[in-house]
Amino acid sequence: METNLTSQEATKLANNFFTVSVSLTDYLFQKWGTLTQVERDKLISNIRKISNNGQKLLALSATLVVEQSKASLTTIDTVTNNIKANLQTIANVQKTINIATSVVKLGSALISKNPVTIVQAVTDLQAVFSA
Numbered sequence: 001m002e003t004n005l006t007s008q009e010a011t012k013l014a015n016n017f018f019t020v021s022v023s024l025t026d027y028l029f030q031k032w033g034t035l036t037q038v039e040r041d042k043l044i045s046n047i048r049k050i051s052n053n054g055q056k057l058l059a060l061s062a063t064l065v066v067e068q069s070k071a072s073l074t075t076i077d078t079v080t081n082n083i084k085a086n087l088q089t090i091a092n093v094q095k096t097i098n099i100a101t102s103v104v105k106l107g108s109a110l111i112s113k114n115p116v117t118i119v120q121a122v123t124d125l126q127a128v129f130s131a
Helices: 007-034 037-059 069-089 093-112 115-130
Strands: 002-004 065-067
Touching: 007 037, 007 069, 007 093, 037 093, 069 093, 069 115, 093 115
Parallel strands: none
Antiparallel strands: 002 065
16 A cells, blocks of 8 residues: 655654764764774765755655555654664664665665665664664
């Protein structure tokens, strides 16, 4: 079943992306001295992409289509809250990079409006965060 997201729901998604972007930025600055240049570059690139996807979601808020949008939105909210609450405690830098990459993929999937890709991206983000 496909459902058009309301403007309010799309705005909430965009806010989730901005929240993750801020959390990753905080992580980057807290761990700056312990990160390699390659790790910094990957995180900076992903932060930029996540922020850009948040902006695109706001722009597309009236036209997004998501399969099972209510379940996906709930899952995205849960993962966003978990990332915000727990990101600083993740000791593995690669896991943090993987989380950021998964959020970038989710944003791209939402913007593509491809329901199958969106559901897969939500599932992948859950798995990466839980790993």
